[in-house]
Amino acid sequence: MTPLLELAGLRKAYGALEVLRGVDLQVFPGELVCIVGPSGSGKSSLLRCCNRLEESTGGQVIVDGEDITRAGVNINKVRERIGMVFQQFNLYPHLTVLGNVTLALRKVQGKAQAEADALGMAALERVGLADKARNHPAQLSGGQQQRVAIARAIVLQPKLMLFDEPTSALDPETVGEVLKVMRELREAGMTMLVVTHEMGFARAAADRVIFMDAGAIVEQGPPADIFGAPKHERTRAFLARYTAGH
């Protein structure tokens, strides 16, 4: 099987500071891969290089067979196929919930208002928020806002979804509803790359867990192996800190 996303020798440096030191990673269609690791390990940078919100300084990012770091790539076209969900939701406060979800349908895909609204409502149904379509984001809880952000991404029918700590800014009581929507996405066959601190979610829902530290992948494997029998001392130390309540 060919990977949907392949990182080959991915490097990212800010001046002398190397945050990614040649990362190789493959994500296959339908897979849910969680990236865990301490703050500053390069997890978010890795994710943000996958749709070029950050420009890598070396190596390749191959999405669906296409090296998106090449000159001449239409990155806006590529991004239609890669959805992204952010830690801070980043909903547009001046638009309604439906307006948030349909903006790219109208602006990027040129869909008429009525068609965009129908697709937007369907996406909101999937995250259980169709009844909030006419509200503004500020009227929603954090968990609801993040579900709208997921709807805004999936409405474009991406092949790959990137999640950058999607539950880190949430109140504990609303984390569950977001994770539930993510599980449902995975069951529907979505390919997902998730940077998370939710070890419970990674353990229960991931097909594969990547442990990163200091800009490199230390080890990876099925969650049972990573959480049950980590091979590396750094992985063990990290997981011990987490289970002890960091």
Add this chain to the structure above:
Amino acid sequence: MNGPAKFFDTFFNAGVAAKYLPDILAGMGVTIALGLAVAVTGLIAGLGLAVLRATGRAWLALPIIAFVDILRALPPLVIIIIFFFAFPMIGIEMSAFTATWLALSLVLAAYAEESLWGGIVSLPRGQTEAARSTGLTWWQAMTAVILPQAIRISVPPLTNRVIAVAKNVALGSVVALSEVLNLAQSATSAAGNPTPLTMAAAGYLVLFIPAMLGARRLERRFQWRT
């Protein structure tokens, strides 16, 4: 004549008022037209400059910053006088209307650029990132996501600045622009009575008190719906 009667005869002389009302109204017309023209061109130019600066290119940003700082430091009267009296010496002639319009438009553009730029940079970077991550181009993200928010943030400082600059149309009187203050001064000299100045002052109040009330309403309307 006793005190109050003399006061009213001096500042509120009905005969003088009736005689010079057409002049005052004509001057108000010029003041309104010029004030509106300055508001439109100044705001559009300021918006354009803020967007150019937001492209993040230093060779665009540095001249814009210089322009903004210079135009905010210079008294508008100096700019009007340079345009009207100095530019003809290098072969650029302009009418009093054009000189005043251009000078005040540039001043408003400078202030508007600062307000709008402040609005743009106050937005979280995630707004642009979210828009770009869904495939919007830089320009689409700017027009659909960034500017609508930046403009709302800028409304309170902008409305105050528009009113302040519009009032500066009176500065055109030094280059013989036939706006309301100039005509009122001429009429006062001709009549030997300051009632036309009273009328001009009343005219300003009639123009700008509603403008200030309107600005306040606009500010309230542009606050976030929560």
